[in-house]
Amino acid sequence: MDLSIEARALSQALHKVIGVVQHKSSQPILTCVLVSASRDGLVTFEATNTNITVSVTLPAKVDGEGSVAIPARKFAEYLGTRQEGSLQLLQSGEGRLAVVSSTGRGELPALPALDFPATPKFEGMDFSEIAASRLHQILGQTIRCASTDESRASLVGVYVHEASDGLRFVATDGHRLAVSRPGDGFDWPLGGEGMTLPTRGVEELRKLIDGAENVQMAKAENHLVARTVDQQVCMRLADGGFPDYEGVIPKANDRNAAVDRGALLSAVKSVSVFAQTKTSQVEMAFGSGALTLAAQSDSGTAREEIAADYDDVELRIGFNYRYLRDALESIHDEKALFVMGDHLAPALIRPESSEEFICVIMPMRIS
Amino acid sequence: MDLSIEARALSQALHKVIGVVQHKSSQPILTCVLVSASRDGLVTFEATNTNITVSVTLPAKVDGEGSVAIPARKFAEYLGTRQEGSLQLLQSGEGRLAVVSSTGRGELPALPALDFPATPKFEGMDFSEIAASRLHQILGQTIRCASTDESRASLVGVYVHEASDGLRFVATDGHRLAVSRPGDGFDWPLGGEGMTLPTRGVEELRKLIDGAENVQMAKAENHLVARTVDQQVCMRLADGGFPDYEGVIPKANDRNAAVDRGALLSAVKSVSVFAQTKTSQVEMAFGSGALTLAAQSDSGTAREEIAADYDDVELRIGFNYRYLRDALESIHDEKALFVMGDHLAPALIRPESSEEFICVIMPMRIS
Numbered sequence: 228m229d230l231s232i233e234a235r236a237l238s239q240a241l242h243k244v245i246g247v248v249q250h251k252s253s254q255p256i257l258t259c260v261l262v263s264a265s266r267d268g269l270v271t272f273e274a275t276n277t278n279i280t281v282s283v284t285l286p287a288k289v290d291g292e293g294s295v296a297i298p299a300r301k302f303a304e305y306l307g308t309r310q311e312g313s314l315q316l317l318q319s320g321e322g323r324l325a326v327v328s329s330t331g332r333g334e335l336p337a338l339p340a341l342d343f344p345a346t347p348k349f350e351g352m353d354f355s356e357i358a359a360s361r362l363h364q365i366l367g368q369t370i371r372c373a374s375t376d377e378s379r380a381s382l383v384g385v386y387v388h389e390a391s392d393g394l395r396f397v398a399t400d401g402h403r404l405a406v407s408r409p410g411d412g413f414d415w416p417l418g419g420e421g422m423t424l425p426t427r428g429v430e431e432l433r434k435l436i437d438g439a440e441n442v443q444m445a446k447a448e449n450h451l452v453a454r455t456v457d458q459q460v461c462m463r464l465a466d467g468g469f470p471d472y473e474g475v476i477p478k479a480n481d482r483n484a485a486v487d488r489g490a491l492l493s494a495v496k497s498v499s500v501f502a503q504t505k506t507s508q509v510e511m512a513f514g515s516g517a518l519t520l521a522a523q524s525d526s527g528t529a530r531e532e533i534a535a536d537y538d539d540v541e542l543r544i545g546f547n548y549r550y551l552r553d554a555l556e557s558i559h560d561e562k563a564l565f566v567m568g569d570h571l572a573p574a575l576i577r578p579e580s581s582e583e584f585i586c587v588i589m590p591m592r593i594s
Numbered sequence: 595m596d597l598s599i600e601a602r603a604l605s606q607a608l609h610k611v612i613g614v615v616q617h618k619s620s621q622p623i624l625t626c627v628l629v630s631a632s633r634d635g636l637v638t639f640e641a642t643n644t645n646i647t648v649s650v651t652l653p654a655k656v657d658g659e660g661s662v663a664i665p666a667r668k669f670a671e672y673l674g675t676r677q678e679g680s681l682q683l684l685q686s687g688e689g690r691l692a693v694v695s696s697t698g699r700g701e702l703p704a705l706p707a708l709d710f711p712a713t714p715k716f717e718g719m720d721f722s723e724i725a726a727s728r729l730h731q732i733l734g735q736t737i738r739c740a741s742t743d744e745s746r747a748s749l750v751g752v753y754v755h756e757a758s759d760g761l762r763f764v765a766t767d768g769h770r771l772a773v774s775r776p777g778d779g780f781d782w783p784l785g786g787e788g789m790t791l792p793t794r795g796v797e798e799l800r801k802l803i804d805g806a807e808n809v810q811m812a813k814a815e816n817h818l819v820a821r822t823v824d825q826q827v828c829m830r831l832a833d834g835g836f837p838d839y840e841g842v843i844p845k846a847n848d849r850n851a852a853v854d855r856g857a858l859l860s861a862v863k864s865v866s867v868f869a870q871t872k873t874s875q876v877e878m879a880f881g882s883g884a885l886t887l888a889a890q891s892d893s894g895t896a897r898e899e900i901a902a903d904y905d906d907v908e909l910r911i912g913f914n915y916r917y918l919r920d921a922l923e924s925i926h927d928e929k930a931l932f933v934m935g936d937h938l939a940p941a942l943i944r945p946e947s948s949e950e951f952i953c954v955i956m957p958m959r960i961s
Contacts, residue, residue, distance in 0.1 A: 304867050330857070331861065331887075331897050331898030334894050335893070335894040497675040497676060498700075500668065500671050500700070501668075501672070527672070528701045529672065529698065530700075532698060
């Protein structure tokens with residue numbers, strides 16, 4: 228390999244893929260980034276954790292093609308100190324890659340490109356274009372509610388499927404459920420058969436589409452591939468079915484309260500300073516025209532009162548403040564609507580003006 | 595206590611003093627900030643680790659005077675969520691302080707002000723004004739070389755004394771020595787008798803004077819007090835004498851090399867990526883007109899060559915790259931001058947154009 232490239236562009240490309248590289252691994256190749264230069268003047272940086280592969284392609288002056296795997300973090304650290312002008316990447320003797328600048332030269336040990344896990348290759352994939360910003364929003368709304376318990380593989384991600392009322396993105400961790408229903412204006416061309424996008428894959432996908440106008444996506448076997456002009460994310464879909472969540476969505480709740488979303492979010496953050504560490508509980512008391520939040524622990528107490536469109540009997544209900552905060556931060560509307568039953572029934576929270584996004588939270592017994 | 599104050603100003607004042615508050619302590623009072631309101635419309639926030647006391651005074655609408663000690667971090671955390679409008683601080687029943695906003699109220703446990711360690715009071719202190727920016731620079735140049743080994747109390751700080759050639763600020767950790775000689779233009783009115791400002795005290799003092807034009811300082815017994823209009827730092831000076839360091843400054847070194855400071859600093863940072871973790875060594879090779887830096891370890895090798903005004907015999911000398919970096923970052927000149935003997939003799943590094951600041955570094959045996 229022998230190529231020349233602008234130093235800053237090289238450093239930026241590496242940073243786009245380094246997120247999936249293992250810090251430590253019993254397989255040293257998984258701590259590497261694969262650098263491949265082709266005669267058509269392109270260099271590709273590729274990183275993988277075997278389930279998710281991210282790659283970036285850049286134009287470069289290629290004088291000799293080839294591929295090598297380089298320890299990613301030392302490579303990035305060295306490039307961080309050489310951000311001026313252009314750099315030459317040059318294979319140097321056996322198993323080394325040299326980074327040559329106008330003032331000096333660094334050499335890193337390289338591993339054979341052949342040892343690098345092969346990116347799945349799919350024949351005749353059919354890519355379709357999706358509007359990026361809406362997908363970014365939907366994934367952001369739902370991913371917060373995904374489980375972080377790796378032993379429950381089917382819950383660690385966002386489930387996409389076609390329901391009777393249209394396409395849905397769903398995530399749950401067993402205590403709360405987020406459902407985003409993008410509606411007719413959103414085109415999802417990957418089929419209505421359910422698939423679960425793993426959490427890490429969703430994170431990389433959101434990075435890829437952040438700020439992009441469109442993204443091309445395709446599904447093949449048990450993988451999803453998303454790409455823009457110069458970047459690609461390939462993720463293995465989660466195995467196993469997603470639980471039947473429909474029954475969790477409350478249908479009979481009949482106590483509605485509309486609350487200014489920003490004021491409530493601010494109040495939740497404020498009182499939660501004094502929530503008990505063990506329970507994270509804040510108490511909400513819906514009364515005529517007003518909502519009072521309160522929390523208390525050894526470190527202090529706090530209470531906030533804000534206006535609420537509510538005219539039912541007083542209802543005191545306890546929630547984990549993190550779930551409330553996540554739900555409110557996922558709502559893009561001036562007012563949040565709480566649809567509740569009694570103090571033990573799952574509560575539904577959604578934008579007042581639409582049902583495109585709903586969040587269901589199990590209440591806690593008030594301590 | 596009953597006072598009203600702008601929320602953001604309150605939060606900012608607390609952040610200025612919170613640095614010295616213990617995170618945890620067997621004495622809960624040391625995790626607190628003392629809040630004192632006086633009838634003349636001033637509120638003071640005071641924090642201490644018993645050696646260093648920092649205070650900030652703000653105007654407020656005081657309707658009832660008084661003092662209480664409040665757990666500093668929970669107080670700051672709660673104030674962080676209430677940064678709009680004004681807040682009332684109100685003593686609430688026995689041992690509580692209420693923070694009342696337009697929408698709610700938080701209450702924190704308070705400890706009696708009497709339990710808070712008393713700030714040393716000195717009779718008739720004679721304050722003198724010092725130019726803040728030069729002092730900020732001098733302390734910044736020297737403090738990096740102070741020891742961090744708390745068991746060597748006399749080395750954990752900056753020693754200020756009047757030498758035969760004028761005032762000096764000195765710090766050492768046994769491997770390197772920094773000496774700042776501000777010269778006639780700098781007025782230090784606290785006397786020529788040596789005193790060691792402790793590292794934490796220097797940090798708080800640098801915060802205090804950062805951006806200020808002048809600062810008032812006074813010395814009384816074994817304390818130094820520095821103040822601006824609304825802030826004060828009081829530090830207990832380090833006990834015990836500072837070692838006799840004069841002999842460490844090389845007098846017989848006769849090999850001089852002047853090097854572009856920025857280029858060398860960049861080269862040091864670059865090659866140090868591949869320095870061995872255990873030794874942190876980079877090798878410098880001064881040759882005719884050029885300086886070569888190199889480092890190698892299992893993670894790779896690097897070499898940088900830059901121009902140097904040097905015309906002596908080739909000299910290879912090894913340094914801990916952190917010491918080199920600190921010395922170069924403390925030099926405010928286009929060129930750094932290396933004054934060396936042989937590869938085992940302490941090297942002197944200073945700005946080429948002045949001897950106001952010197953740094954002496956012990957070389958390492960080249961491995």
